[in-house]
Amino acid sequence: MGGPTGGLEGNAFYRVVYGVVVEDLGWEPWLAYLIAAMVIILIVVNGALALGTLYTWFERRVLGRFQGRLGPNRTGPFGLLQPIADAIKLMFKEDIVPRGADRLVFSLAPVVMLVPTLLVLAVIPFGKGSFLADLNIGVLYIVAVGGITTIAVLMAGYASANKFATFGSMRAVAMVVSYEIPLVMALLGVTLLAASMSVVAIVEAQHLPYLLVAPLGAFVFLTAISAELNRNPFDVLEAESELVAGYLTEYSGMKYGVFMLAEFTNTIVAGAIFAVLFLQGWQGPGLSWLGSQVGFLSFLDTGAVRQIESHAWFLAKVGLFAFVATWVRATLPRLRIDQILALAWKVLFPLSMLNVLVLAVEVIVWPEPSAGELGIMAAINWAVAGAAIFAAARLVSLSTPARGLGPVAAVEAR
Amino acid sequence: MADSLFEEIVFWVLAATTVGAALLVVHVQSLFRAALLLIVSFLGVAGIFVMANAEFLAVAQVLIYVGGIAVLVIFAVMLTRDVEHSNLGTPVQPVALMLAVVLLGALTYAVVQAEWNLLPDDLPGPLAAVFVETPAQLGRLLVRDYVLAFEIAGAFLLAAVIGALSLVRER
Numbered sequence A: 001m002g003g004p005t006g007g008l009e010g011n012a013f014y015r016v017v018y019g020v021v022v023e024d025l026g027w028e029p030w031l032a033y034l035i036a037a038m039v040i041i042l043i044v045v046n047g048a049l050a051l052g053t054l055y056t057w058f059e060r061r062v063l064g065r066f067q068g069r070l071g072p073n074r075t076g077p078f079g080l081l082q083p084i085a086d087a088i089k090l091m092f093k094e095d096i097v098p099r100g101a102d103r104l105v106f107s108l109a110p111v112v113m114l115v116p117t118l119l120v121l122a123v124i125p126f127g128k129g130s131f132l133a134d135l136n137i138g139v140l141y142i143v144a145v146g147g148i149t150t151i152a153v154l155m156a157g158y159a160s161a162n163k164f165a166t167f168g169s170m171r172a173v174a175m176v177v178s179y180e181i182p183l184v185m186a187l188l189g190v191t192l193l194a195a196s197m198s199v200v201a202i203v204e205a206q207h208l209p210y211l212l213v214a215p216l217g218a219f220v221f222l223t224a225i226s227a228e229l230n231r232n233p234f235d236v237l238e239a240e241s242e243l244v245a246g247y248l249t250e251y252s253g254m255k256y257g258v259f260m261l262a263e264f265t266n267t268i269v270a271g272a273i274f275a276v277l278f279l280q281g282w283q284g285p286g287l288s289w290l291g292s293q294v295g296f297l298s299f300l301d302t303g304a305v306r307q308i309e310s311h312a313w314f315l316a317k318v319g320l321f322a323f324v325a326t327w328v329r330a331t332l333p334r335l336r337i338d339q340i341l342a343l344a345w346k347v348l349f350p351l352s353m354l355n356v357l358v359l360a361v362e363v364i365v366w367p368e369p370s371a372g373e374l375g376i377m378a379a380i381n382w383a384v385a386g387a388a389i390f391a392a393a394r395l396v397s398l399s400t401p402a403r404g405l406g407p408v409a410a411v412e413a414r
Numbered sequence B: 001m002a003d004s005l006f007e008e009i010v011f012w013v014l015a016a017t018t019v020g021a022a023l024l025v026v027h028v029q030s031l032f033r034a035a036l037l038l039i040v041s042f043l044g045v046a047g048i049f050v051m052a053n054a055e056f057l058a059v060a061q062v063l064i065y066v067g068g069i070a071v072l073v074i075f076a077v078m079l080t081r082d083v084e085h086s087n088l089g090t091p092v093q094p095v096a097l098m099l100a101v102v103l104l105g106a107l108t109y110a111v112v113q114a115e116w117n118l119l120p121d122d123l124p125g126p127l128a129a130v131f132v133e134t135p136a137q138l139g140r141l142l143v144r145d146y147v148l149a150f151e152i153a154g155a156f157l158l159a160a161v162i163g164a165l166s167l168v169r170e171r
Helices: A012-024 A029-066 A082-092 A103-123 A139-145 A149-159 A163-192 A201-207 A214-227 A253-277 A287-293 A295-300 A303-331 A337-365 A371-397 A408-414 B002-027 B031-051 B056-077 B093-113 B123-132 B134-147 B145-166
Strands: none
Touching: A012 A029, A012 A287, A029 A082, A029 A103, A029 A253, A029 A303, A082 A253, A103 A139, A103 A149, A103 A253, A103 B031, A139 A163, A139 A201, A139 B056, A149 A163, A149 A337, A149 B031, A149 B056, A163 A201, A163 A214, A163 A337, A163 B056, A201 A253, A214 A253, A214 A337, A214 A371, A253 A303, A295 A371, A337 A371, A371 B123, B002 B031, B031 B056, B134 B145
């Protein structure tokens, strides 16, 4: 019985390690596999957490800019050491568990929040031939593992034995379950276009970024993923004006810190997902392309340069997503819970269905699109996206009907 | 050799987790914790699916059972009043016990009687390809050969959704 669909065999780093360990030193192949896997996992996990930490600083600085103030700028150069200072402060704070709380579940919740975030990274290609596993069901894996964070929110909310926390987590369930459907439908469009669910194959299939080919899918995905991340304008589960801090109300010290870290790392991971599914992942022109075009620069067209620039492209695209997410947060006011659910079911769900329908027809008409056909496809999709979003904005009202606020609000009103 | 030993260890860890968590589900007094242990059990089953080269089934297990059914169960627990104190003894306990024993017997019989090694270890080319490409094969079967059953299931689910909506609709 072999391993899963594709482990490290296609990984460039693994091949280097294999060359040294097996061919030069004459050790067992599984040792090469173990060493390569451990090193890559170490880099990926720590890199993601470091980026998540850095993102707390980035978001506060950029939000400061948007609001005409400076943001944290005293600790270290440009305030870069602020996240570290915050972490040290959180570590020394008293770790309070409320009386009546379910201690075990209360303490496990932050861990359950963080782990799926890091697990999702297993199928993301970070560069050319740089990934942990090439699952042939990669997209489905992302959705399934990402869904586990809901459980963490529920655990935190219920174990706190606090009604604000319970309400916060109940809203989370209602919201996340509703937005999962348009999210999966948007991913279905990508899968149709690439004719594969493997994330590695999807990146390689994008001759034109899917953001340009399927703008409606990208729009639905971006909206739904912000809801899944509980970011503005969907951050009602910790809406401080209504629910104190939602499911985080009773958390303090490093447990709160882990939740915050998970939340910010989640945004980075979401950026990685968006980059590989809609922005061509690690693909992009660079020095090696220049080398292949211009004769005297051909020394640049080497594998090493390709490796470095593919990782750089990937990180740049994740950074772009992080900036856009902060931009949205600075711009949009928070929606009410009933408006959020109405948006999911009345706007995003029909839009995502339309997206899949149009893409399915196009994939049947042009199974192997040439550059020109891809252009026609993109043009049609942009027209459809514009018309559909305009129609949705005109026809669908998110305001509450006179009677009833829907099931979640009704329970809260009791 | 190292491979099969490793597989053996992983299998027993997964099996112990699955069965242990399932036993705790019925043993633990807090319904909320029971629901969480149910999730652990589901995840163990997903792991065993992965070991059987059924990755699609494993992911579907996590997606549907952990992401869907478990969340619904927890939601129901959270919305039920005095849930912590009502987990002990019901009048139908003897009946439930009998049903459980019958089910256990039936399942054990099925497991013991089933012929497990239907396929040889070295599969011929076309059959091996089926195992590499499970999602594509499943998709083909669903929308070509078994399209009628697929559509009927869809119609049933739609009816269930409409029924649920009409039950909770505010008049």
